Amino acid sequence: MEDQNSSEQPDYLKPKKNRTPVFIVITFLLLAAIVFFYYQNQQLEEERAQQQQEISNTYLKLDSVSNELEIRIQTIKELGGNIDTLEALKTQLEADKKQLLVDAQYQRGQITKLNNRVDGYKELLLLKDEEIEQLKVLNEQLSEENTTLKVEKNQLNQTVQQLEQNKQELASKVAVASRLEIEDMRINAINDNGKERDGGEYRNRHIEQLKIQFTVVENEIAPIEGKELLLRVIAPDGNVLFDVTRGSGSFTFENREMFYTAKQEILYDRNSQLVTFLYNKGSEYAVGQHKVEVYTDDYLMGKGSFMVK
Structure with missing residues (x-):
């Protein structure tokens, strides 16, 4: 019994374990986690900034195309061309612009498509420029024809007026000649x-x-x-x-x-x-x-x- 009691010593008399390696490992892991999350957050910020820049650039492209499209619409309208298709495209383009600013999910999925669509709009604008030139030529021809017709109409009116005047003069002469003396x-x-x-x-x-x-x-x-x-x-x-x-x-x-x-x-x-x-x-x-x-x-x-x- 004495031996047993002598072998059991109080805790404060027992030798202490070395915990330094564990602390170092934990500290390293925490630092690694902090660094990892920092760089990950930094990367996300950069991606968000890049995405925002892409959105801004895409919006500016769409806005520029919209302005150019409006100019073509007004020009073709003044020249008497058909603007129904262009107005429908402009309505769709304005809807894309609005959705691009308010819908994040739409932003991520549509930027590439919208950029491709901008290229299509630019090609359409070039085609409409050719149409505008054709309409200008046609309008110039019509203007020349109208001018010619106006000249001919004026000449015809003058002829009719002259004929009417001659008729009146003749009627007057006949009336005078038919008087009895x-x-x-x-x-x-x-x-x-x-x-x-x-x-x-x-x-x-x-x-x-x-x-x-x-x-x-x-x-x-x-x-x-x-x-x-x-x-x-x-x-x-x-x-x-x-x-x-x-x-x-x-x-x-x-x-x-x-x-x-x-x-x-x-x-x-x-x-x-x-x-x-x-x-x-x-x-x-x-x-x-x-x-x-x-x-x-x-x-x-x-x-x-x-x-x-």
């Missing part, structure tokens, strides 16, 4: 005994009636139709002899109202025709020269005069 106007006085005097100068006692006779000249251009002849006897004071009870009235000449002394209707058949007016004033005539005018269709056919002593 009178000649050989004779103004005689008939007294109360029926004796007729001529010569153009009469005393009041010799004038019971005025006999005004003239010939309507032949005119092959004038239409065959009824004509109303208006006779105006104008006293020395400028007043027209006027009596409604004896058939006097008024008419319009050169936009003003005028009075006539008597009227007579005839049927004109383009041949010369003798016309006679008999006018009974019913009172004495003023002393002096009297004028006689004959109108139809608002124009003057002819005139004469007589003297009362």
Whole structure:
């Protein structure tokens, strides 16, 4: 029993174990882990920075292509070309730009595809540049044709205007040429005994009636139709002899109202025709020269005069 008790010694009397190697190993492992995680984190940071730079570069490429595409769209639109396909591509391109900025998963999977698509867009822009040049040439041709057509149209309008003017002038000439004229106007006085005097100068006692006779000249251009002849006897004071009870009235000449002394209707058949007016004033005539005018269709056919002593 004593031997057994003597062999068991207290812990503080036992010799201590050497733990230094274990501590060194643990320390080394910790340092190695720290270095490993540091370099791994550094590598991840570099990869993220590189990826962000790629995203930024890709976005700038897409934005540049979008701007160039918009220029082509506006140019082709102004030249009258079809822009439906380009507008659809621009819509897709803007969607790609937006998704590239907000979707990380999309970023990782699409950068290469988008860069390849940018190259395709650039080739498309080159093709559209060729189309634009063709459209410019076509528009220049159309512009020249339009200019030619405008010149021809202006010339045609001038010709039409000239023809219309000639037509109006011809119509005016025909209208003037178709006017009736009178000649050989004779103004005689008939007294109360029926004796007729001529010569153009009469005393009041010799004038019971005025006999005004003239010939309507032949005119092959004038239409065959009824004509109303208006006779105006104008006293020395400028007043027209006027009596409604004896058939006097008024008419319009050169936009003003005028009075006539008597009227007579005839049927004109383009041949010369003798016309006679008999006018009974019913009172004495003023002393002096009297004028006689004959109108139809608002124009003057002819005139004469007589003297009362």
